[in-house]
Amino acid sequence: GLTFFNPMPNPGNRLGERAVKRLMAEMDKRNIKKQLGHKLVGFEADKVKTEGGEFAADLIIFMPGLTGNVWFDQTSLPRSPGGLIKADAQCRIGGFPAVYVVGDSGSFPGPDWMPKQAHMADLQGETAAANLLTELDGKTPQQTFKVELLCIVDSLDAGMLVRRTPDSEMSLPPLGLMHNAKAFFESWYLRKYR
Structure with missing residues (x-):
């Protein structure tokens, strides 16, 4: 059988409470076991070890949290605590005129559930392009992107x-x-x- 593991007690909160309840119910319906709320300790060839115990595994699919690209360390770009490039609501990088960031590389102001997904990158890209053209025209960029998880x-x-x-x-x-x-x-x- 399958086991879903996550160190968060309520994974998927970015989706909203109702969506998380539906996802958990769907896992129950499909007999997917859950190991939630315990930090990962490590992997072995046939098991996953967490602070809450361990469980057998024939195949482990693990997706680590998102951090900034390694090459960012070789730049003077401002960074978030997670290593992403820090941007404002207009997608500008502070201290770097006419330099913008969109998508997974950026850390943007907004709600803590703001997603890292292609849809948001599209919205940020449209905003960055419009603001760059405004800035190159000698005006102050004002456009902000819509925050939406879809x-x-x-x-x-x-x-x-x-x-x-x-x-x-x-x-x-x-x-x-x-x-x-x-x-x-x-x-x-x-x-x-x-």
Whole structure:
């Protein structure tokens, strides 16, 4: 069987409370065991070890937290405590005129649930481009990006639509239609790269 492990007691909080409850219920429905709230100690060839104990594993898929790129250390760019490039709400890098950052490389002001996903990078990219043109025109950049988490959590036979903004939170139950919608959106988004 599968075991999902995470050091957070409530993983996925960026998605919102309702979405987390639905995800946990979906794991229960699919008989996925959960090991939550215990820090990772290490891996062995056949087990995962946490501060709360250990469990057997035939295959381990581990995704570490996001940190800044190693080459950032060779620059004088301002950094966040997590090692990302520090930016303002206009995507500017302080102390560097006409230099902007978007996407996973940047640390931006906003709610703690603000996602690191392609959708946010698109919104930040549009903002950075508009602000750079404004700055190059001798004016002060004012445009800010919309903070929005928008995703479909896909389980191959259904998908759960999750949307969160500073003002609202929405989570639909898993629907077969959402799996098809995610497949369509992915192919549409990637069409120009294939």
